[in-house]
Amino acid sequence: MKYLFFVLISFNFMFASVFYAKLEPVESYKVKAAVSGKVIYSNEDIEGKRANNTLVIKLDSFVDEVDLKQTQNKLEAIQTMIDIEGKNYNRMKKVSSKSDFEKDTQRLKVINLETSKADALIKIANLKDSIKNKKLLEKNNYIYNISVKNGDYVTPGTLLYESKDLSQGKLTIFVPIADIESIKNKNIYLDDKKSDLKITKIYIVADSEHISSYRVEIYVPNVKKFSRLVKIEFK
Structure with missing residues (x-):
């Protein structure tokens, strides 16, 4: 028991x-x-x-903010140049008297500007991220x-x-x-x-x-x- x-x-x-x-x-x-x-x-x-x-x-994000503003201005300028050079290229394609070399040279201008635009967009994104990370709420x-x-x-x-x-x-x-x-x-x-x-x-x-x-x-x-x-x- x-x-x-x-x-x-x-x-x-x-x-x-x-x-x-x-x-x-x-x-x-x-x-x-x-x-x-x-x-x-x-x-x-x-x-x-x-x-x-x-x-x-x-x-402190002062330098980043100045850089961001200037890069945004640069981006606007690049976009204006792309619009102008792009129109020039489209007109040049229709002109038979222009050689293939001239046409390719003009096309390369547009491509280089597009590359610069992409670089500026990346830089803007990085600057915005840096500024955001410097302000913690x-x-x-x-x-x-x-x-x-x-x-x-x-x-x-x-x-x-x-x-x-x-x-x-x-x-x-x-x-x-x-x-x-x-x-x-x-x-x-x-x-x-x-x-x-x-x-x-x-x-x-x-x-x-x-x-x-x-x-x-x-x-x-x-x-x-x-x-x-x-x-x-x-x-």
Whole structure:
């Protein structure tokens, strides 16, 4: 009888798996510089707060903006030249007294201008991208840490700031591979209270540190307090 009682206790323990995890934001980001430049604005006031389409970091883009304007003007001039030389070529094709050499020479002018136009378009696209990458705004993430100050010079890959998505929380646990199937359809209890949550993700490749376990994530909506330890049970 004692032996049977012990078996029942062991059986119940196996099927009421208990884990502990820290409730973290669903995503955390490290925002790094994509281009080089001098920091001309670092919004230290937003640090530790939630953004609202807020400018966080701005790099000096004066030279890029001047270059962009001049390249756009150059593009307009090239297009005008293409239109003129193209009309000249079309007229020349109809003149029988013009040699094939003259016609080919005129055609090459148009081709060279078209090549210059393509180069200008690429340069404009690159300049616009560079200017965009020098102005970093956050829609609604929480700004956790700003790593640069006004006057700093950054290069590609320099950490600018960190942000966190607080739209929901995430609990990460590591479940022994042998127990994965047994928890998939169980109810999830958080801090001894039954929830309507379900497992969000199971990474079916063993974790690099927990080599005999799968990483399991549970997303939690409407979180009021992050970074607290949560007891998780499957039963």
